[in-house]
Amino acid sequence: MSDLPHSVLQDAHRLAALAEYDVLDTPSEPAFDNIVSLAKQICETPVALISLVAGDRQWFKARSGFETCETPLEQSVCAHALPTGSVLIIPDLTLDERTRNNTLVTGEPHIRFYAGAVLNTPSGEAIGTLCVIDSVPRPGGLTDAQTEALQDLAEQVITILELRRVLEDRNDVVLQQRRSIRSSLKRALSSEAARNKQYRVDGWLGPAQQAGGIGAFELDLKTNIARVTPEMCRLYGLAESEQYSAPTFEALTYEDDRHLVSDQSSRLDGNVMLDIEYRIRRADDGSLRWLSRRGELVHDDAGQPAFFRGTVQDVTKRKQAEIRQAALLELGDSIRDARTTGEAAEIASRILGENLGAGRAGFAIIDLTADLFNVERDWTGEALKSMAGRHSLVNFKATIKNSQIGIPIAVSDIPGTDWLTQDYDGYAALQARSFINVPLMHAGELVGLMFVHDENPRDWQTDEIQFVVSIADRTYAAIAKLQAEHEQGILNQELSHRLKNTLTMVQAIATQTLRDAPQDAVEAFKQRLMALSSAHNVLLHQNWSAARIRSVLESVLALHGETSQFILRGPNLNLGPKAVLSLSLLLHELATNALKYGSLSNRQGTVEISWEIQRAQSQMEFALTWRESGGPATTAPDKKGFGSRLIRFGLSGTGDADIQYEKEGLVARFRAPLALIMDN
Structure with a gap:
């Protein structure tokens, strides 16, 4: 233990940065496994590891060619790489004073060569390495290309860790919002006292409504004027005001859903659907949103409706999730009946494009050997043209390089993305300004892409990316099955033909004999x-x-x-x-x-x-x-x-x-x- 750098043993900042990812002792994940597999192939070594250096051990998030999932810190070679902040290469571990007494070197598995690219967090903390190991020394170390690739892959490891953390943080926020929503609804609709409290927007309820995306209203049925909270105005994209006329909100209702909402006549008659879900076009940006309204009618002493009050909540994400889940079910039912790979790709592309409101969606089969990709069929909106046909990969080299890692890629604005510089012309020819690409891998090799293009810059959301991943997985499985069945059919026909020839020959021989x-x-x-x-x-x-x-x-x-x-x-x-x-x-x-x-x-x-x-x-x-x-x-x-x-x-x-x-x-x-x- 004493041979390790002092900073590795004592660096509380590094350990805190590692703890924030909450990744230690988690199950294996394909994204990380793909990276170590690729590192092995590129560096031509029998072992590749993603090693995270904790306080008393090094734990392997992904490993290939190495059975143990962790080792004590005193056996860690990666710990010596952390202070370098870049790439540490040791051609012969038995000749380096830092490692020659390491028990992994002197005993099983007798490792001799090591190269590790440090995993640096965005804040500059070194939490581990992506390393490759060999059982024989390598006096020449790695080539420049291999070293650069190892560094690039290490950066991808950090990118995935950051994405995991963002998703977990977002899930925590959503959970807190849902709890706040339930609490707010209970208070807003349970009693007259709750009705009064919902207008105290300068206290705790205002922030709670904003956090939960809940607006509140009380409509005077005689004047047709509603008192509203600031959050109610925000949901509809209206300027903040204490009151609005009811027709202002009714006019923003999506045309196909106007039969669901009430008007002054139906409210006075008491003919109101109290709990409904409907769509609106926001007044400020025209975006389509789903709202859920829960309300109640308040009657006067004569028993006539006097007020209509309640809450409105933005449920767009939930409705989109439901719609996309239904789309996945539709895909499963439809693609099962597809008779060709082209039909399967067309079905998946249509469902994908329509649900995301994109400009184009499709499935590309990639042939790296021929430097080509083929789009048998795709789906397009009004603005973009079809990409059906064979295309060269020459104008998409940066895209293919990053796709070979096997991780989904989402780009919000192609001309503003530095790493795509050499692909600008290719995407410009396709009139695409933003995209989602989901690589499809087979035996560690890129064989296809599920893609979504839009003619405008677009900030792709996490749930949209996951939807494309789900469609891609199902489409690839269906296409692979169809291809296998086609190949099996050809083989069966050939086998049948040969068998019949054999039986005919046997019959002729028997007749003669x-x-x-x-x-x-x-x-x-x-x-x-x-x-x-x-x-x-x-x-x-x-x-x-x-x-x-x-x-x-x-x-x-x-x-x-x-x-x-x-x-x-x-x-x-x-x-x-x-x-x-x-x-x-x-x-x-x-x-x-x-x-x-x-x-x-x-x-x-x-x-x-x-x-x-x-x-x-x-x-x-x-x-x-x-x-x-x-x-x-x-x-x-x-x-x-x-x-x-x-x-x-x-x-x-x-x-x-x-x-x-x-x-x-x-x-x-x-x-x-x-x-x-x-x-x-």
Whole structure:
């Protein structure tokens, strides 16, 4: 411990700065994990860590290639980097007097090389490092490009920590506001005394209403003049005044919601909806806001309505959250039915653009190797044109560089953003002044972007960014699924084609080989090959994973008789591929025998095939019964050929087969463990 810099051990300011992030001992988060993964790749090391140096330990917020989540402070190499404030590189830890006695160097895991970029807070406190480690010395250290990248990634770590803190602070403020709102509403509407107190705006209620975004009013129904609080004026975007006429507020109501609010006539009649939610256009800036009004009518001694009083609260954020939640549900329902990646992108873009009121929204597939990105379909408002098509990445190098970290990016004004200087022309050509980009990563590589553009500068809110992230996640999952299904379909078609060719070749070889054999045997062999081919066709339509039992039965039996001769009864279960092939051969043999000797040998005969799931002593079993009727009398064969042996082999080779030659016809019962039948 004494080998560590004194400032690291004693710096209360640094520890206080670290405590403000409230990040120690929190679960892993993808944003941080992506950074260490990227640091490993760039620096070509087996280990990368985000190390936070506390009072008595170093704790790793993210780690790759290193199992331990924390170490004692005396084992910390990162602590030596903090006083530098930049990047510390030690080519060989065994040769540096600061680290040669460190137990991580002298013992497991025997680390030899270290490079750490210091995590400096906006106030200048060094709280840890983003470091890379190797088990072999590196006399040359890192290249200039690797060092610069490590510093850039360290800055991104601080950016994410700052965002986490802002979000947590905002959640605390919202919680306090909600408590204040509930308290204010209870006092404002519970009694006459509360009504009087709501006008004491120079005391505690005024600030509380302002904090909670609550305005209060009392409307004299005879004069149609309302006494209002300053917060009521602010909510409507009106100049502060102690009173306004009711039509002033009514005129600001959004046209589609005017049927919800009252007028003088309905109030005098007592025909007023007391608790409503409606939209307004603020008088000062024209912005659309959602308001929630809670009110009550006060009657005079004659029982006639005299006053209408209550509170109004801005609930825009809540309503937007509800609308966006509904949009996510709509996306899930709609994108599920999309048949192509273009349809999926179009659905997501429309929902995203309409809900954010943006100029353009879309999904871009990025090919870094070809230096291109492709927008198959997008959504646009009135001001911007579609970006559908292929585009070069040349004019968006800064955007791509920052997107490769895997963190959402929101820019409020592109020309005023220094790090985007080299991309100005690209965005100008698209007529975009502000944007949100959500990178989509696969195996640590940037493969796509969900983007939202606006033709004007725009201060994007946290909930808007999160909405884009949610849409992007669902869209990428849907598109990946469609792409996988498309590729699987191509593979299945190719596999089916090759399998049919193989079966045809087997059939030709068998015909040639067995040319001197009895033709009945040759024909039986061909028919069995056809049964296998039919089973494979059924599996092909189910992506080779499983097949419905009715599809298997109908496909095989169609080769042996009219549909009217077969009666199928039982639940439409999924069968595993092995069971499909086994059942197909079994049905083929039974149907072939019935066609030669049993109920299918005439047009009056029928076959009933029934199946069910039964509970056995230790497991669930699948039971299938083949029952013939209407054919000639049946007798047991004198000798058993391959077909008879195959039938007695049973379902999936279990051997559990009961064959009875009854007066009405053959009855065959088969049983097998359900797990074996449904196993893929």
